[in-house]
Amino acid sequence: MTLLKTENLTKVFGNFKAVDEINIEVKKGEVYGFIGPNGAGKSTTIRVLLGMLKPTSGHASIFGKDVWKDAVDIHKRIAYVPGDVNLWPNLTGGEVIDLFMKLRGGTMNQERREELIEKFKFDPSNKCRTYSKGNRQKVSLIAAFASDADLYILDEPTSGLDPLMELTFQECVMEAREAGKSILLSSHILSEVERLCDRVGIIRDGKIIESGSLDELRHLTRTNLNVETKQPITNLDEMKGVHNVERKEQILSLQVDSENLDNVIRHISQFGVVKLESAPPTLEDLFMRHYEGAGGVS
Numbered sequence: 001m002t003l004l005k006t007e008n009l010t011k012v013f014g015n016f017k018a019v020d021e022i023n024i025e026v027k028k029g030e031v032y033g034f035i036g037p038n039g040a041g042k043s044t045t046i047r048v049l050l051g052m053l054k055p056t057s058g059h060a061s062i063f064g065k066d067v068w069k070d071a072v073d074i075h076k077r078i079a080y081v082p083g084d085v086n087l088w089p090n091l092t093g094g095e096v097i098d099l100f101m102k103l104r105g106g107t108m109n110q111e112r113r114e115e116l117i118e119k120f121k122f123d124p125s126n127k128c129r130t131y132s133k134g135n136r137q138k139v140s141l142i143a144a145f146a147s148d149a150d151l152y153i154l155d156e157p158t159s160g161l162d163p164l165m166e167l168t169f170q171e172c173v174m175e176a177r178e179a180g181k182s183i184l185l186s187s188h189i190l191s192e193v194e195r196l197c198d199r200v201g202i203i204r205d206g207k208i209i210e211s212g213s214l215d216e217l218r219h220l221t222r223t224n225l226n227v228e229t230k231q232p233i234t235n236l237d238e239m240k241g242v243h244n245v246e247r248k249e250q251i252l253s254l255q256v257d258s259e260n261l262d263n264v265i266r267h268i269s270q271f272g273v274v275k276l277e278s279a280p281p282t283l284e285d286l287f288m289r290h291y292e293g294a295g296g297v298s
């Protein structure tokens with residue numbers, strides 16, 4: 001079942017296309033990773049999904065409802081965490097968590113609230129003006145995960161959290177998924193997404209350049225090989241799927257498109273393999289290749 005869907009969603013600021021005909025889909029019970037470097041168009045897409053920006057063209061729906069026209073209905077069933085949380089400086093963290101939960105309506109789960117405060121090692125008794133960025137993120141995360149939403153929209157939610165809290169966050173996402181909830185998680189940190197997401201869409205310059213399950217994306221990845229053979233390997237550079245061949249003394253290192261691995265190994269084996277090491281393809285490699293020549297990952 002599809003909970004969130006965009007069809008050729010486009011958002012133009014002046015004459016700048018921040019979001020360019022995006023098609024994404026989040027299904028019930030899945031974590032969808034929305035991945036791209038800073039300025040790619042993630043937050044703009046999310047602000048359209050929240051009904052805060054009107055699409056220039058195309059369409060977006062959540063729970064089958066129009067995100068712009070039916071924002072009130074939709075917001076009863078979603079929880080949103082932005083990457084930069086603004087809070088009421090004169091209220092305590094605990095008061096703001098309660099306020100967020102009340103604003104969201106529905107059932108207040110006090111037990112879950114306490115559990116999350118504990119989990120995130122958060123002191124709710126201080127005034128918000130004293131909180132660091134990480135603590136402000138915690139306020140928003142605790143309020144979101146304590147609410148009984150069907151869809152969590154998280155826009156780079158862990159900025160400012162230390163690595164231990166990052167793990168706590170990941171646990172919360174996994175618990176939500178186990179409870180049948182859906183999550184749209186935007187990030188420029190690939191490792192975060194690789195662990196959590198069922199499917200990802202990679203956005204660059206407002207366009208989705210790759211999408212699918214992690215398994216599907218892995219087909220696009222390359223395996224790293226280090227080989228030593230008795231005789232020098234010939235004709236390797238011309239083979240399909242072979243990249244970045246380098247010789248360092250006896251060792252030949254290369255990258256092979258995963259779909260051509262079988263052929264390449266067969267070719268190499270004719271030269272008397274003395275040593276063969278392979279490193280598994282990582283999504284990081286795929287990601288980096290997409291950003292080669294595009295200003296790098298910021």
Ligand SMILES: Nc1ncnc2c1ncn2[C@@H]1O[C@H](COP(=O)(O)OP(=O)(O)O)[C@@H](O)[C@H]1O
Pocket residue numbers: 013016018036037038039040041042043044045
């Ligand atoms: N209100 C706006 N007016 C003009 N340009 C904007 C506005 N909001 C975002 N942008 C531009 O749109 C692009 C995408 O921004 P954003 O969606 O925030 O990217 P991301 O969240 O992926 O880092 C950026 O180049 C940004 O400067």
Ligand SMILES: [Mg+2]
Pocket residue numbers: 042043044083155156
């Ligand atoms: Mg952003």
